[in-house]
Amino acid sequence: MMRKTHNRILEAGFRVFAATPTATLQDVADEAGIGRATLHRHFKGREELMAALALTAMKELDTAIEAATQDASSHTEALRRSLDAMIPLADRQMFLANEPLDHVPEVLAAYTQQLDELAEAIEAAKDEGGFDRAVPTAWIVQAYETLTYAAWAVVRDGNVTATEAAELMWRTLQSGLSGGQS
Amino acid sequence: MMRKTHNRILEAGFRVFAATPTATLQDVADEAGIGRATLHRHFKGREELMAALALTAMKELDTAIEAATQDASSHTEALRRSLDAMIPLADRQMFLANEPLDHVPEVLAAYTQQLDELAEAIEAAKDEGGFDRAVPTAWIVQAYETLTYAAWAVVRDGNVTATEAAELMWRTLQSGLSGGQS
DNA sequence: TCATCATGAGACAAAGATGTCTCATTTTTG
DNA sequence: CAAAAATGAGACATCTTTGTCTCATGATGA
Numbered sequence: 001m002m003r004k005t006h007n008r009i010l011e012a013g014f015r016v017f018a019a020t021p022t023a024t025l026q027d028v029a030d031e032a033g034i035g036r037a038t039l040h041r042h043f044k045g046r047e048e049l050m051a052a053l054a055l056t057a058m059k060e061l062d063t064a065i066e067a068a069t070q071d072a073s074s075h076t077e078a079l080r081r082s083l084d085a086m087i088p089l090a091d092r093q094m095f096l097a098n099e100p101l102d103h104v105p106e107v108l109a110a111y112t113q114q115l116d117e118l119a120e121a122i123e124a125a126k127d128e129g130g131f132d133r134a135v136p137t138a139w140i141v142q143a144y145e146t147l148t149y150a151a152w153a154v155v156r157d158g159n160v161t162a163t164e165a166a167e168l169m170w171r172t173l174q175s176g177l178s179g180g181q182s
Numbered sequence: 183m184m185r186k187t188h189n190r191i192l193e194a195g196f197r198v199f200a201a202t203p204t205a206t207l208q209d210v211a212d213e214a215g216i217g218r219a220t221l222h223r224h225f226k227g228r229e230e231l232m233a234a235l236a237l238t239a240m241k242e243l244d245t246a247i248e249a250a251t252q253d254a255s256s257h258t259e260a261l262r263r264s265l266d267a268m269i270p271l272a273d274r275q276m277f278l279a280n281e282p283l284d285h286v287p288e289v290l291a292a293y294t295q296q297l298d299e300l301a302e303a304i305e306a307a308k309d310e311g312g313f314d315r316a317v318p319t320a321w322i323v324q325a326y327e328t329l330t331y332a333a334w335a336v337v338r339d340g341n342v343t344a345t346e347a348a349e350l351m352w353r354t355l356q357s358g359l360s361g362g363q364s
Numbered sequence: 365t366c367a368t369c370a371t372g373a374g375a376c377a378a379a380g381a382t383g384t385c386t387c388a389t390t391t392t393t394g
Numbered sequence: 395c396a397a398a399a400a401t402g403a404g405a406c407a408t409c410t411t412t413g414t415c416t417c418a419t420g421a422t423g424a
Contacts, residue, residue, distance in 0.1 A: 001370075024412085026412095034372080035374090037373080038372075040414080132360060136341055136342055138336050138339065139354075142336050146335075153328075154318070157320065171358070172355070174359070175358040175360060178311070206381065208381080216401075216402080219385090219403080
């Protein structure tokens with residue numbers, strides 16, 4: 001087909017659905033600057049578009065994390081470096097949190113694998129002393145994910161830079177936010 | 183009208199929309215065990231129902247927090263005790279995160295006030311040394327909110343109890359999750 | 365240049381959700 | 395008990411979204 005148009009639709013989808021999860025295919029087509037019929041030529045329907053967006057988002061996150069962590073000296077350091085890669089991409093992940101994508105096996109499998117890999121990385125970091133073994137991995141996984149969203153949000157609101165947000169998030173996970181008595 | 187029916191609709195709305203944000207008014211009516219016409223007699227339409235749900239959720243959260251913190255010895259302690267009140271109610275707040283409720287002034291005002299009060303409490307806790315003044319309040323606010331959701335999620339998944347989740351969350355905020363080298 | 369492919373625009377029907385209305389029945393209240 | 399209020403069930407029109415199709419136009423490549 002036209003890969004260029006294909007990508008334009010996906011990018012438009014990310015922008016439109018991030019702003020309005022209930023947006024119509026017409027909205028996406030308009031944002032992409034194409035006709036709605038063309039959108040249907042590239043994606044069978046709404047569900048297929050959503051699945052494509054989800055797979056695209058997860059794949060690019062995977063790529064970004066791999067690139068950021070390939071020469072990390074430890075699992076703990078890899079988790080730290082992943083933040084810089086994940087935070088800017090958070091908006092491309094979170095818009096589909098409320099989508100019923102569980103019915104698409106391909107998407108569900110990719111998502112499950114993502115969670116499993118994060119849990120494994122955290123377990124490995126525990127062995128290095130990066131995280132306390134007494135803290136449930138399930139909690140660290142959840143905190144890691146939701147704080148990534150939090151970091152993206154404060155960057156979006158202009159409160160801090162992306163680099164600062166990553167540092168704040170890591171500090172929160174590692175040593176908390178408390179200060180000395182004043 | 184019939185306040186009993188009114189409340190049944192609201193409770194059904196919480197359950198249904200928490201599970202499926204795009205649920206139909208028919209779905210809500212069914213869940214409430216009433217006719218769709220009756221639902222319309224109590225709430226003009228979908229938007230009004232959503233606004234009522236949002237206001238109800240925020241009001242009950244406000245009440246729960248006030249009850250939990252009225253005899254707290256410090257602002258920091260109040261923030262800690264609020265967790266026990268907030269975590270079980272998280273699902274009644276988060277379902278509307280993706281709703282376009284900004285158009286209802288009443289809801290927007292209540293939400294803004296909620297955020298302002300949290301920011302104020304955090305500023306006060308900073309004065310007590312509960313939080314580091316070098317950390318932006320905006321970050322602490324975001325972390326506090328998103329971790330509340332994280333805590334609710336791990337409880338929902340059965341990984342930890344509500345009490346444990348509150349302690350894990352507080353520890354995360356205060357001293358982080360790192361362990362000693364092993 | 366010519367044939368092929370992708371596209372834009374629009375028409376069209378089907379399906380789903382919403383809002384309104386009526387009427388018979390049940391429940392509540394005085 | 396009698397009046398008033400609330401409800402259930404369903405009909406109905408309207409609106410929106412979706413998916414499909416056609417046809418003319420523009421772009422691409424041999």
